[in-house]
Amino acid sequence: MKRILSICLIMVLILSLIALAGCTPKAPAGEPAPAANEPVAKTKVKFAVQADSTKALESIVKAFNEKSELYEVEAIILTNDSGNMHDQIVNSLSSKSGEYDVISMDVVWAGEFAAAGYLEPLDTFIKDAGWKPTDFNAGSVSSGKYKGKHYALPYFSDLGFLYYRKDIVSEEDAKKLASGEYTYDDLFAMAEKYSGQGGTKYGYVYQSSQYEGLTCNVNEFTANWTDLENGLKMMKKFTDSKATPDNILVYTEGETHNAFLNGESVFARNWPYMNGMAASGDYTVKVDQIGYAALPNGGTVGGWILGVNVNAQNMEGAKEFLAFIAGPEGQTINATVGSYLPGFNALMNEPKVLQANALLTDEAFQKALQSTIARPVVANYSEVSDVIQLRAHEYLSGNGKLEDAVKNIGEKLQ
Amino acid sequence: MRKMNAWLDHHLGYVLVIPALIFIILFSLWPVAQSTRFSFFDFQLNDQQKSGLYFTEQYNLKLMHETFDYIDYYLEIEKDTVKQSSTQERIQDTQQEILEIYESIQAMFPGQTGIVSINDQEHEFLVKASDQVLAGLEALYRIEDDFNLQEDIMMVASELETSIIQPNYVGLKNFQSVLRDPRVWQTIRVTLFFTSISVGMELVFGLILALIMNKAMIGRGLIRTFSLIPWAIPTSVAALMWAYLYNGSSGIVALILARVGIVEQATDLMLTSSSALWSIIFADVWKTTPYFALLLLAGLQVIPDSLYESAMLDGANKWKQFLHITLPLLKPSILVALLFRTLDAFRIFDLIWVLTGGGPGGTTESISIYGYKVMFAQTRFGYGAAIILVMALCVGVISYLYIKFLDIQLISD
Numbered sequence: 001m002k003r004i005l006s007i008c009l010i011m012v013l014i015l016s017l018i019a020l021a022g023c024t025p026k027a028p029a030g031e032p033a034p035a036a037n038e039p040v041a042k043t044k045v046k047f048a049v050q051a052d053s054t055k056a057l058e059s060i061v062k063a064f065n066e067k068s069e070l071y072e073v074e075a076i077i078l079t080n081d082s083g084n085m086h087d088q089i090v091n092s093l094s095s096k097s098g099e100y101d102v103i104s105m106d107v108v109w110a111g112e113f114a115a116a117g118y119l120e121p122l123d124t125f126i127k128d129a130g131w132k133p134t135d136f137n138a139g140s141v142s143s144g145k146y147k148g149k150h151y152a153l154p155y156f157s158d159l160g161f162l163y164y165r166k167d168i169v170s171e172e173d174a175k176k177l178a179s180g181e182y183t184y185d186d187l188f189a190m191a192e193k194y195s196g197q198g199g200t201k202y203g204y205v206y207q208s209s210q211y212e213g214l215t216c217n218v219n220e221f222t223a224n225w226t227d228l229e230n231g232l233k234m235m236k237k238f239t240d241s242k243a244t245p246d247n248i249l250v251y252t253e254g255e256t257h258n259a260f261l262n263g264e265s266v267f268a269r270n271w272p273y274m275n276g277m278a279a280s281g282d283y284t285v286k287v288d289q290i291g292y293a294a295l296p297n298g299g300t301v302g303g304w305i306l307g308v309n310v311n312a313q314n315m316e317g318a319k320e321f322l323a324f325i326a327g328p329e330g331q332t333i334n335a336t337v338g339s340y341l342p343g344f345n346a347l348m349n350e351p352k353v354l355q356a357n358a359l360l361t362d363e364a365f366q367k368a369l370q371s372t373i374a375r376p377v378v379a380n381y382s383e384v385s386d387v388i389q390l391r392a393h394e395y396l397s398g399n400g401k402l403e404d405a406v407k408n409i410g411e412k413l414q
Numbered sequence: 415m416r417k418m419n420a421w422l423d424h425h426l427g428y429v430l431v432i433p434a435l436i437f438i439i440l441f442s443l444w445p446v447a448q449s450t451r452f453s454f455f456d457f458q459l460n461d462q463q464k465s466g467l468y469f470t471e472q473y474n475l476k477l478m479h480e481t482f483d484y485i486d487y488y489l490e491i492e493k494d495t496v497k498q499s500s501t502q503e504r505i506q507d508t509q510q511e512i513l514e515i516y517e518s519i520q521a522m523f524p525g526q527t528g529i530v531s532i533n534d535q536e537h538e539f540l541v542k543a544s545d546q547v548l549a550g551l552e553a554l555y556r557i558e559d560d561f562n563l564q565e566d567i568m569m570v571a572s573e574l575e576t577s578i579i580q581p582n583y584v585g586l587k588n589f590q591s592v593l594r595d596p597r598v599w600q601t602i603r604v605t606l607f608f609t610s611i612s613v614g615m616e617l618v619f620g621l622i623l624a625l626i627m628n629k630a631m632i633g634r635g636l637i638r639t640f641s642l643i644p645w646a647i648p649t650s651v652a653a654l655m656w657a658y659l660y661n662g663s664s665g666i667v668a669l670i671l672a673r674v675g676i677v678e679q680a681t682d683l684m685l686t687s688s689s690a691l692w693s694i695i696f697a698d699v700w701k702t703t704p705y706f707a708l709l710l711l712a713g714l715q716v717i718p719d720s721l722y723e724s725a726m727l728d729g730a731n732k733w734k735q736f737l738h739i740t741l742p743l744l745k746p747s748i749l750v751a752l753l754f755r756t757l758d759a760f761r762i763f764d765l766i767w768v769l770t771g772g773g774p775g776g777t778t779e780s781i782s783i784y785g786y787k788v789m790f791a792q793t794r795f796g797y798g799a800a801i802i803l804v805m806a807l808c809v810g811v812i813s814y815l816y817i818k819f820l821d822i823q824l825i826s827d
Contacts, residue, residue, distance in 0.1 A: 087790045094459040094793060116460040116793075121480065124487065148569035149484060210773040246681040247662040249774070379461075383792050394775025399687045 042072035045317035048092075048100035050085060050304070051077050054276050056338025063333060064324050071317035080254075082106050082212050086382065093118040098313035102321055104155055104304050106212070107143040108381050113307065114146035115379055120308040120315070121149045122322075129323050136326070137303075137343045139372065144305045151307050153326035154343025156334055158303030160216055161368040162187075163260060163268045163275075166291040168198040177293035178364040180371065184221065184234045184296050187267065191243040194266040203243030205259045206269035208235070209250045210393040215375060215385045216300040217269065218392050218409075223297035224373040225413055228406045232395060239396050249397055261285050269295065271302060275359055276339030287358065294368035301372045303343075376413060387412040446806075449799045453589070456582040457796035464582050464796075466529065472579040473532045473540060475523060481573045482516045485547070488567045501559040508554045515543050529579070537578065544574035588800035598801060601781040602808070608691065608780065609759040612698045616755060617748070619699065620706030625740075627707060628714045638711075645704040653768035656697040660684055660769070687777030690770055694778060698765055702758075706751055713747025714740070746820070753816040757809055781805050 042065075049057065061073050078085045086109055092099050093113070105113065113119050126133060133141050133150055137157040144152025164177060173190055176182050191203025207213030222231030238244050245251065245259065253270060260268035261283035268274070278287045306326055312318045324330050331344040336356040347353045348360065359365045376384055391408045394400035422429070451467065458464040462474065486509060493505050519540065523530055532540065548571055555564050592598050627638050644652065659667040662681030672680040677689050684690050717740065725735050763782040766772065772779035772787075785805065789798030 083791065090460070090793055091790060094465075112460050115462065116465065117462045117477070121484070123484070147573060148488075148566035210771065210775070245663075246679055247685070249685050250662070380792070386787070386791070390776045393773060394777070397685045397687075397774040399775045399777055 042068070043070060043314055043317055045071045045073045045101050045314050045321050046099065047073055047075045047102045047104070047321065048078055048089060049075055049104040050082070051080050052338065053273065054280070054338035054340075056334045056340065059337050060325055060330050060333050063329065064321060067324070068320065071314070071320060073317075073321050076100065093309060093311075096311050098309065098311045100309055101312040101314050101318035102325075103307050103309055105152065105307055107140060107301065107303055107305055108212075108375055108385070110144045110152050110305060110307065111146050111379055112381055114144075114149070114151040118307075118310055119151040120310045120312070121151060122153065122308070123150050125319055125322070126150060126153075129327070131327075135345055137341075137345065139301050139374075140303055140305050140343055143301075143374075144307070152305035153322065155304040155306045155325070156338075156340035157301075157343050158271050158273075158341065159301055159368060159372050160220060160269055160271060160295060160299035161365065162293040162295050163270060164291045164293065165194075165198065165200075165266050165285070165289055167289045168194055168200070168266050169291070174291055177291065178367075180294040180364070180367045182296055187296065188234070188237060188241070188243070191238075191267055192241065195243040197266070199263055200266050202245050202259060202265040203241075204238060204267040204269075205245065205248065205251060205256045205265045206238075207251055207253060207256060208239065208248050208393075208396065209252050210389050211252060212385060212389070213252055214389045214392055216302065218388060219300045219373060219375055220269070220295050220297055225376070225409075228409055229402065232392060232402060232405055235392070236396055236402075249393065272339065272341055272359060279339055279358075292359065292362055292365045292368065294364065294371050298371040298373040299368055301374050303341075384412050449802060452795050452799035453803050454583060454585060455796045456584045456588070457794075457799075459793035459795060463576060463579050466579075467583075468531075468579060468581045469583050470531050470581055471533075471537055472529050472581075473523075473536070474529050474577040474579060475527055476529075477573055478519065478577045481570055481577065482512070484570045485512060485551075485567060488563045488570065492561055492563055492567075495562055496559045498559055501557055504554055504557060508550050511550050512547055515546055519543055532578075540578055541575075544571075544578075547571055547574060582796075584796070588797050589804070591797065592800045592804050597776070597779075597784060598781070598804070600776070601779050601784045604691070604778060605760060605762065605780045605782075608695060608698075608762060609756060612695045612702075613752065613755045613759050615695070615699045616703050616706045617752065619703045620710055620751070621748075623703060623707035624710035624714055627711050641707065642704045644701050645708075647701070649701065649764045650768050652701050653697065653765045656693070656700075657769055660693050684770060685774050687774060690774060691778050694766055694769055697769065698759070698762070701765075702755065706755060709751040709754070710744065710747055713744045717743045749816065749820050753813065753820075756812055756816070760809055760812065761805075781808075 047061070052058070057075060061075050065072050078088055086106070089100070089103060089105075089109075090113075093103075094116070103119075110119075133145075137154045140152075140154035140157045141150065144150060144154075162177065164174070166174060169177070169190070176186070187204065193203075194200070195203035207217050218231065218235070219225065221235050222228050239248055245255075251259075253274075256268055256270050257274045257277060259265045260270070260274065261278055263284040275287065275290065275292075277283065278285060278290055306322055308315070308318045308322060325334075326343065328344055328347060331342045331347055332350070332353060334340045335342040335347060335353045339357050339359070341357075341360070342348060342353060354360050375381075388409050391400065391405040395402055395405040455467045456464055457467060462477065466472070489505055489509050489512075493502050496502055496505070522536060522539070548568070551567060551571055555561060623641060627634065627641065647655075656667075659665045660683055662668055662679075662683060662685070665680070665683075668677075668680040668683045671677050671683060677683050677686070682689065683693060721739050721743075722735055725739060730738070761782055762780050763786065766778055766780050766783055767786075770778045772783050781801065782805070785798055785801045788794050788801060
C-alpha cells in the first residue's frame, strides 16, 4: 500500500513538473474592442520618458488625455541618468517587448536604434499628418534620420551655452561675452577674477563626471575634436583651478544648476532648461540676473527626440500621441510651460512662445543657436562615447597621461 | 506490481533525483549552454544583420518589403516635383521595372515572413535583383531635372543589400579578441587585487570576530545578532550608505581621512584610482566579515572542549592552544569559507557599480562590470558572452585550486 502511494506521489510530482515547464506566461490578450454607444474605456498609450523638472510633461499628458476620446497616455518616468536610461530602453526593445509605445530618446541614440530595427519609420505618418520634415527643427530631425528614412520627431531641441551673472560681471566683460569673440583662456581669467564676488564660491561650473555630459563638454573644449590636446589641457587647467569646485569631476547637470541657481557660481555651462528653472522663481538667482553667451568653440547640439516602438502594443494611439506632442499643440505647451526650445519651427515666431521664452529674443543666445557643433555621428556611438569619457576622466582626475588620452580618443574617433 | 516494486527498490534513488536534475538542467546548464553558444557568434542586438545566430545566409523579408515600399513612395513624391513630363514617364517606367523585381522576389518566398534562410542560388538572384534596382535608379537620376530625394532613395535602396544577412558564426574569434583586449586584462588585474586583499582582510577579522563570538559571556546572543547586521543589509543599500560616507563634499569618512592626512583632500577619495579601490575594499570588508565569522563560528563549535582541557592539564598556554588545536581543527572550515568568499568577491558587481560605476577612468572596473557594459550598454552579446566565459574559466581555476587543496587536507586527516 505504502509503495503504491509513493509511486502515485512520484508520478504527481513528475507530471506537475512537466506541466510547470510547459506553462510559459501568456502574453496579455489585447484589450477588447469597445462596443458602440457604451462609455468607452480608453486604451493606454505608454510613453517612456525622462523626468521633467518643469511642469511641461505633466501639462502635455493632461491636455492630450482631455482631448483624446480613444486613448489615455501614461508617462513612464525612467531614470534621469541618460546612460542607464539607454540601457533600460535597449533591454526592453531588444526583447521585442511592447512595454513602451512612444519613446523619448537622446539625439545620439536614434542611429543605433534605427539600425537595430527598433523604431517605426515615420515618413508616411509625417505626410498623413500634413507636415514635411522641414517643418521641424533641422538638427533634431537630421539626427533622427537613418539611411534615408525618418525615425523620430523633435521633443525639444537643446544646445549647450554659457550662463553668467549679469549683476556680477562688469559691463565690459559682458559685452565681450555677448559678442561671442572670446576664448576659453578669457573665460578662465574671468572665472578666477569673479570667483568669490557677490556671495559666490566658484567661478565656473560645468559637467565633468564620467558620463555622457563629459563627452558634450569635451566636444566643446576641443572645438569639435579638432584640437584634442589643447582642449583637454584647458579642461585640466579648469579642473585644478580654485575657480571651479574641488569635486567638479563628479558634476552633472544637477550639481551645475544647483550651484548656479543657488548663487554659488558666476559662470555655468548648461542647457536651456536651467533658464526655465530660474524663471520659475524658486531659486535665489532670478532670470533678470542672468546673461547668456555662446561658448567659445560653439555649443554641443543635444535634445531629445520621439520615436515609436516598432512592436508597440498600441500603434494607432502611439502615433496619435506623437502627432500631438511633436506638433504645434504639444510643442506650444513645452515652450510656454517648460521654456524648452520648440521643435516645431513655425512656433519660433509665435508671440505666445516668444513671450514665455525670453531666451529666443536674446541676441547673444541667437548667436549661440547659430554656432552649434555635433557629437560624433557613428553607428556604435555608445562605444565611442564610452572611450571618450573613460580616457578624458582618467586624465582629468590625474590617473592618466595627456598623450594616452589624446591618442586613444583620436583613434576611436577615426 | 511485484516487478515494479522490485524495480523501484533498486532505482528509487534515481527517480527521486529526477526533479532536482530537471531544475539543474533548466536553471543552471541551459543558461550556460546558451551563453557558450552566443560566444561563437558575432552577435550584436543593435545591428539588424547580426541580431541573430546564423550559420547560413539569411534574408530579411521585412526589411525588403519596407525598402520596396519606401522606394515607390519616394519615387511618387519625385514625380510631383519634376518639371518635364518625359521625366515623369521615365519615373513611371522605373517604378514598373522595380515592381516587377519586387514581385519576382516575393514569388521566391510565398507565404513566408521575417528572416528566412537562403541558398547560393537564391543569394545570387537576390544580389542581382538588388543591383538591378540600384542600376535602374542610377539611370533615372542621370536625367537632368529637379530631383530632391536622390540621396535618400539611394540610401534606402542600399538596404536591399543589407537585407542579405551573412552568417555571423565566427568560431573562436571572440575569445581571441578578449585575450587581446587590454581592458579585459586591466579589469582582471583590478578584480584579482580586490579579491585577494578583501578576502585576506575578511579572514583575519572574521577569525577574530568568530573567536569573540564563541566565548561564553553575557549577551553572547545579542553580539551574534548585531554583528550580522552589515551582512543582512542588501549590498546596493549598503553601497549607497558608503557612497554618502565617502562623498567628497559631505561625507564624514572622507572628511576624517582628509584630516588624518591619508588623502590630500576629501574630494580626492573617490577621484583617485588607489583610494577609490581601497574605499571599495573597505566597504566590502565591513559588509562580509560577519558572514566569514559565521562560517568559522560553526567550525569552532564542533571542536570538543575536552581537547582544550587536556591541553590545559599538559600546561599549554592560550596561544599554544590556538596554534595547535583551534587552527588545525578549523582548517576545513577556513578553506570552505575562503572558497565561498573568493568566488563571491571575484564576481563583485553591485558594490562597485553603486560606489564608482567603474570610475575614475575605469580604474575600479571589475570584470563583471565590463561584461555588463559590453552586453547591455553596447549590446555586443557575442563578445560579452566570451568575456563572461573567460571570467567563469578564472572562477573555475580558482575553485579547482582550492578544492585540490581541500582534498589533500581531508586525506591527510
